[in-house]
C-alpha cells in the first residue's frame with residue numbers, strides 16, 4: 382500500500398506559497414542523496430536547526446552574488462531552493478526533517494554545472510559554515526556526506 386500513498390502525495394501536494402510548480406516526482410528521503418547521521422554532538426556543533434538554516438541562507442546569498450556561479454542561479458526558483466536545501470541538510474544532520482525535493486541528478490540535469498562551479502559552491506559553503514562557527518570536524522562530516530553527490534550534480 383506504500384505505492385498508492387506515494388502517488389497520492391505527489392498528485393495532491395500543493396505548490397508551497399511563493400514557489401513555482403515543478404513536474405510531479407515521487408517524494409522520498411532517498412532523494413536527499415545521503416543517509417542521515419544521528420550524532421547529537423554533530424547537531425549541537427551545527428547549532429541545531431536554526432544554525433543549519435542560517436548556513437543555508439548565507440550559502441545562497443553568497444552564491445547568487447558570486448560572479449563565478451551567479452548565472453546558474455538566475456531565473457531559478459530560489460524560494461524553493463532555499464526551502465529544500467534547508468530540508469536536505471536538516472535531514473542529513475539528523476535534525477528531524479524529511480526531504481521533499483527531487484533527487485540530485487534530476488534537480489541539476491539541465492544546469493550544465495562544471496567542476497569549477499561545484500568547487501565555487503563548496504567554497505561558499507565553507508565560508509557560510511565558518512560564519513556560523515561550525516567547527517572544522519563538524520564541517521568535514523557534512524562535506525563527506527555531500528562528496529558522493531558530485532557525480533550527480535556535475536555534468537560530464
Ligand code: HEM
Pocket residue numbers: 450453454457458461462465466469481482483484488489492494498499500502527528530531534
Ligand atoms: C553536493 C552539492 C549540491 C547539493 C547537495 C545541492 C542541493 C540542491 C537541492 C536540494 C536542490 C533543490 C531540488 C529541487 O528543486 O527539487 C537544488 C537545486 C538547485 N541547485 Fe543544487 N546542490 C548542489 C550543487 C549545486 C551546484 C554546484 C550548483 C551551481 C553552482 C547548484 C545550483 C542549483 C540550482 C540553480 C538549483 C535550482 C534548480 C531548479 O529550480 O530547477 N547546485 N540543489
